[in-house]
Amino acid sequence: MTWHGPTFRISDGERVDGAWCLVWRKDEWLDAHHPEHLFVYADGRITRGKYEATDLAGLAKLLASGKIGLTPPGTPPWSAPDPKWESRYPEPLTAESFLVEVADEITRLAGRPTAADRCWEAVRAYRAQPTEERRALLRDAYLAVPAHNRVYVLGDMDLQDRPLRTLLTDLGQAVDGDGPVATEEMHDRARAYFADLFDGEAAAKERRAVLYADEPAAAPEPPVVLCEVVYPNGWPVEPGPFTLRNDFDAPIDHRGRTYPTVAHAYWALSAADPADHDRVLACPTAREAQDTGGRAPRRADWPGVRLAVMAALLRAKFDQHPRLAEVLLATGEAGILYTGFSDAPFWRDEGPNGGRNWMGRLLELIRSELRAAVQGVPS
Numbered sequence: 594m595t596w597h598g599p600t601f602r603i604s605d606g607e608r609v610d611g612a613w614c615l616v617w618r619k620d621e622w623l624d625a626h627h628p629e630h631l632f633v634y635a636d637g638r639i640t641r642g643k644y645e646a647t648d649l650a651g652l653a654k655l656l657a658s659g660k661i662g663l664t665p666p667g668t669p670p671w672s673a674p675d676p677k678w679e680s681r682y683p684e685p686l687t688a689e690s691f692l693v694e695v696a697d698e699i700t701r702l703a704g705r706p707t708a709a710d711r712c713w714e715a716v717r718a719y720r721a722q723p724t725e726e727r728r729a730l731l732r733d734a735y736l737a738v739p740a741h742n743r744v745y746v747l748g749d750m751d752l753q754d755r756p757l758r759t760l761l762t763d764l765g766q767a768v769d770g771d772g773p774v775a776t777e778e779m780h781d782r783a784r785a786y787f788a789d790l791f792d793g794e795a796a797a798k799e800r801r802a803v804l805y806a807d808e809p810a811a812a813p814e815p816p817v818v819l820c821e822v823v824y825p826n827g828w829p830v831e832p833g834p835f836t837l838r839n840d841f842d843a844p845i846d847h848r849g850r851t852y853p854t855v856a857h858a859y860w861a862l863s864a865a866d867p868a869d870h871d872r873v874l875a876c877p878t879a880r881e882a883q884d885t886g887g888r889a890p891r892r893a894d895w896p897g898v899r900l901a902v903m904a905a906l907l908r909a910k911f912d913q914h915p916r917l918a919e920v921l922l923a924t925g926e927a928g929i930l931y932t933g934f935s936d937a938p939f940w941r942d943e944g945p946n947g948g949r950n951w952m953g954r955l956l957e958l959i960r961s962e963l964r965a966a967v968q969g970v971p972s
Contacts, residue, residue, distance in 0.1 A: 594663075594691065596698055602634060602643075610635045610702045617662040626666045633695055635702035649696060656688040663691055678772030681753050684740040694739040708738040709746050716757070720787055732761045756786040814927035819953070821933030834924075836917050837956060838931075840879035843917060845909040854879045855906045860886025862902055863895050883935065900951065907959045921960050922967070929953040929960075 598612035611634040618629040618641060631652075632640045640646050647655065655661040663686055671685055684690065693708075701707045706714070715734035719727040735757060738746050744753050755768075760783040762768045762775040773779070822835050828842060835841060839855040852858035856879035864870045869889035876882040892898075911918040930942040931952035942950040965971075 594686070594694060600632065602638075604636070609638070612698055612702060616641075617665060619660050619662065621660075626662060631661070633698055633702070635699065635704075637699055639695070649692060649699075652695065653688070653692055656691070663688070678769045681744060681755065683742070683744045686741045690740040690742075693737075694742065697739060708734070709742070712738055712746055716787055717791070720784070720791065723784065728761065731757075735761060752786075756783040759783045760787075809926075814925055816928040816930045817924045818930045818932055819956075821935060832916055832920050834920065836920050837929075839952070841917075843910055843914050845906065845913055847906060847909050850874070854882070855903075855910055857882040858906050859899075859903060860889075863891045863899070864889045865892045866890065880935070900955070903952075904955050904958070907955055908962070911959055911963060918963050921956065922963055924960065929956045931956070 594614045596612045596614050598610075600611045600613060601608050602611060603609070611632050613630045613632045615628050616631045617626040619626050629641055630643075632643060637648055638646055639648055639652050641655075641661070652661070656663075697707050697709075712731075712734040715727075715731040719731045735743065735746070735754075747754050747757060749756075759768055759775060759779050764775050764777060764780070767774050768779075817834060819834055819837055821838070824835075828835070836843070839859065842854060845852055845855065845858060847858055847862075850858075852861065852874060857874060857876065860882050861870045861873040863886055864873060866889065869886070873882050873886045873889070876885055911921060931940065931950055932942050932944075936952065938948045940949070940952045942948045942953060
């Protein structure tokens with residue numbers, strides 16, 4: 594089955610992750626079938642559509658009764674062509690193997706090892722200690738993978754799962770029943786396959802460690818969310834995160850002109866006509882500056898330079914207002930999410946709906962520059 598996601602539902606105020614696949618539901622009134630989504634969730638809940646809840650046992654009954662089908666009505670049964678060894682195809686999807694797959698998907702959503710994960714762990718254990726006992730455990734782990742997915746368990750498009758099936762076939766027995774008789778030499782080749790695979794994995798891991806040597810090792814701090822706020826009676830005396838927003842009254846000098854806020858400067862500098870620039874500059878509030886600047890024709894080069902202009906304005910703000918620089922530095926290493934409704938999605942974070950959050954990114958950049966300056970580190 595093809596699983597889609599992510600999705601989720603809220604249960605007792607908690608998010609429960611889920612996924613869905615397509616099944617065929619029987620309409621008993623019309624004696625017909627129609628496609629429907631089957632949702633599964635990390636807590637084991639299963640729903641047809643989004644509302645008819647059941648569990649694994651209930652799903653088994655629905656499959657056995659024919660109320661849910663896995664293929665469109667009238668689809669002829671499929672079987673792999675002979676000989677099986679030379680033409681390796683997935684095992685047919687059955688109700689039994691689908692139930693195993695659903696249980697496995699619930700396990701994955703819950704953050705626990707899947708059957709494929711456990712199979713790989715058994716491969717590693719056998720490679721570390723290649724005993725008959727470990728090989729038997731590996732066979733059990735392989736057979737625990739949903740039958741129609743076993744061919745994919747190694748992720749090898751060329752050899753598929755042949756090395757694993759060869760290794761699990763007892764000496765003197767035909768692989769897959771119609772393949773070559775397993776020999777010690779074949780087992781050695783299978784073991785060599787996994788040795789090469791894990792050696793390559795170790796080399797790739799070492800290479801990633803070198804390439805990503807500057808990746809932060811500590812867990813990320815919770816993000817700082819800069820919400821859009823309004824203070825009808827004026828800004829609070831004690832500076833807080835609200836001072837990091839562009840509409841905060843922090844005059845800045847930029848190229849010989851003084852602007853009441855970053856917002857004034859940004860919209861004034863975007864104007865193509867000097868007269869519009871001055872009208873924006875004269876606006877009594879940042880909101881009016883944005884409204885005025887938003888109506889004025891913009892410079893032809895503005896899309897290509899606006900990030901550089903905003904970065905320069907932010908540097909001016911925090912260089913010229915040390916107390917505000919302290920507020921920015923106090924956010925630590927946390928990500929900064931610049932939210933609200935007045936700025937374009939290019940500048941703000943919109944959560945699951947998108948937003949590029951360039952204001953948040955630039956504030957993180959300026960914060961890093963300020964910290965480097967405080968510590969005397971050349972930037």
